[in-house]
Amino acid sequence: MPKPGTAGSTFEGRHLLDDLILNSNQYKNLMEGTLVTLQVIAGSFALGTVMSLIMGVARLSSRSWIRGAALIYIEFARGVSAIILLFWMAYALPILFGLPSIPGMLAGILALGLNMGAYGAEIVRGAIQAVPKGQYEAAIALNLSNRDRLREVILPQAVPIILPPYGNLSIEVLKGTALVSLIGLSDLAFETQLLRSGRVRSVDPVNLPFLYLNVLIIYLILSQVIAYLFRVAERRSARKFVSV
Amino acid sequence: MQTTWDWDFSAEIFPRLMEGMLVTVAVTLIGIVIAVILGLFLALGRRSNQPWISYPTAWFIEFIRSTPLLIQLFFFYYALPQARDLPRWLTTWPAFITMFVALGVHYACYASEAYRAGIESVPKGQWEASTTLNLKIKTTWRSVILPQAIPRSLPPLGNYFVAMFKDAPIGSAITVQGVLFVARATQSASFRSVEPYTLAGLLFLAVSIPAAMFVRRLERRVAYESD
Numbered sequence: 001m002p003k004p005g006t007a008g009s010t011f012e013g014r015h016l017l018d019d020l021i022l023n024s025n026q027y028k029n030l031m032e033g034t035l036v037t038l039q040v041i042a043g044s045f046a047l048g049t050v051m052s053l054i055m056g057v058a059r060l061s062s063r064s065w066i067r068g069a070a071l072i073y074i075e076f077a078r079g080v081s082a083i084i085l086l087f088w089m090a091y092a093l094p095i096l097f098g099l100p101s102i103p104g105m106l107a108g109i110l111a112l113g114l115n116m117g118a119y120g121a122e123i124v125r126g127a128i129q130a131v132p133k134g135q136y137e138a139a140i141a142l143n144l145s146n147r148d149r150l151r152e153v154i155l156p157q158a159v160p161i162i163l164p165p166y167g168n169l170s171i172e173v174l175k176g177t178a179l180v181s182l183i184g185l186s187d188l189a190f191e192t193q194l195l196r197s198g199r200v201r202s203v204d205p206v207n208l209p210f211l212y213l214n215v216l217i218i219y220l221i222l223s224q225v226i227a228y229l230f231r232v233a234e235r236r237s238a239r240k241f242v243s244v
Numbered sequence: 245m246q247t248t249w250d251w252d253f254s255a256e257i258f259p260r261l262m263e264g265m266l267v268t269v270a271v272t273l274i275g276i277v278i279a280v281i282l283g284l285f286l287a288l289g290r291r292s293n294q295p296w297i298s299y300p301t302a303w304f305i306e307f308i309r310s311t312p313l314l315i316q317l318f319f320f321y322y323a324l325p326q327a328r329d330l331p332r333w334l335t336t337w338p339a340f341i342t343m344f345v346a347l348g349v350h351y352a353c354y355a356s357e358a359y360r361a362g363i364e365s366v367p368k369g370q371w372e373a374s375t376t377l378n379l380k381i382k383t384t385w386r387s388v389i390l391p392q393a394i395p396r397s398l399p400p401l402g403n404y405f406v407a408m409f410k411d412a413p414i415g416s417a418i419t420v421q422g423v424l425f426v427a428r429a430t431q432s433a434s435f436r437s438v439e440p441y442t443l444a445g446l447l448f449l450a451v452s453i454p455a456a457m458f459v460r461r462l463e464r465r466v467a468y469e470s471d
Contacts, residue, residue: 080452087444088445096249175310175311178314196318212323
């Protein structure tokens with residue numbers, strides 16, 4: 001197919017597909033950004049999951065000061081909004097505690113992970129409470145230690161209840177990763193802005209609506225992958241109980 | 245370079261942060277109105293028995309919910325005005341309007357899920373009774389189904405409204421002069437970052453924690469009434 005004049009960035013004289021498909025250099029930039037996005041989501045997910053489990057269990061502790069501490073963490077980390085938390089971590093925290101400035105990646109993972117942990121803790125708490133009470137009583141009757149009761153009896157039954165809302169939460173965190181571009185981390189959203197402002201040299205002029213459409217589709221694919229992984233995990237965790 | 249908290253400086257910037265907060269709240273409130281109305285239409289569209297309505301609606305909801313609000317904002321604010329074969333009034337809006345439209349549309353997709361759950365929780369007998377009474381489809385929706393479905397949708401809707409408030413500061417990325425925009429401007433003008441961001445965070449907590457508590461109370465009340 002002959003390529004008509006590439007000078008103008010209007011739709012005239014160009015085929016729709018020429019505009020929709022970006023050139024390979026532009027895709028290279030977007031892929032580099034996607035890698036950073038994946039690192040941020042992996043880090044936030046790890047931190048968020050650890051915080052969810054610890055704080056979700058702590059919310060049900062028999063000691064009131066542990067319950068109180070978990071509640072304060074959850075209310076703060078949820079109430080303050082991910083984006084404000086992010087800016088606070090990046091610009092206020094280091095100075096407040098006399099630290100050298102924190103790398104953007106760390107600030108992003110801390111803010112998104114702590115925010116995710118607060119929402120996740122509520123999911124974990126709800127799921128633990130949904131496990132039938134007889135299971136606790138049976139575990140106590142069997143003289144299991146507190147730790148074994150949680151690890152061997154309660155959590156394995158809570159997992160199938162946790163997974164569906166946790167998958168949705170993970171997609172919310174993926175969407176939240178776009179915010180790290182605002183503190184200068186070169187993620188997918190940041191690379192897109194570079195392409196838009198022309199700070200990255202490219203042979204073809206960028207058609208902005210289609211550039212952003214491409215980026216939206218990349219995010220859509222990433223969320224569908226996360227949703228798929230959670231569906232697989234749900235099936236597996238359900239199967240574990242059928243065989244018993 | 246600052247090291248300690250400066251109370252005088254805090255007092256000086258606080259009124260400006262409050263003004264920013266009012267803009268953030270205004271964006272949220274207008275966004276909520278859009279989400280409440282558009283969300284209901286999306287929920288009805290998704291339930292439509294015409295596949296050419298229900299499928300595109302479902303895809304639209306899935307697409308908006310799976311992609312970041314920030315990129316959607318950039319699309320509306322930076323990219324859409326470049327689509328030159330569309331009329332300008334359709335593509336080029338001020339930042340403030342772009343923000344509440346994008347926020348409203350984004351959360352309309354979430355709201356539609358809340359409505360859907362509410363509609364599905366109405367017992368089937370209500371539909372059958374409406375058919376028996378020979379009610380028109382419009383009357384069935386308006387007088388039988390929605391009055392029962394909407395109260396049950398309120399708690400999840402309330403949660404989404406709180407979430408909208410938390411997402412509203414993203415507008416600072418497209419120069420909406422909300423609380424985060426003011427904090428960033430203060431930082432770059434004074435090179436002090438602790439006070440503006442900490443105060444912004446506290447202002448946020450002052451609104452969002454009571455709002456979340458109110459939603460939880462609503463949740464308990466609705467659960468109590470539908471038992």
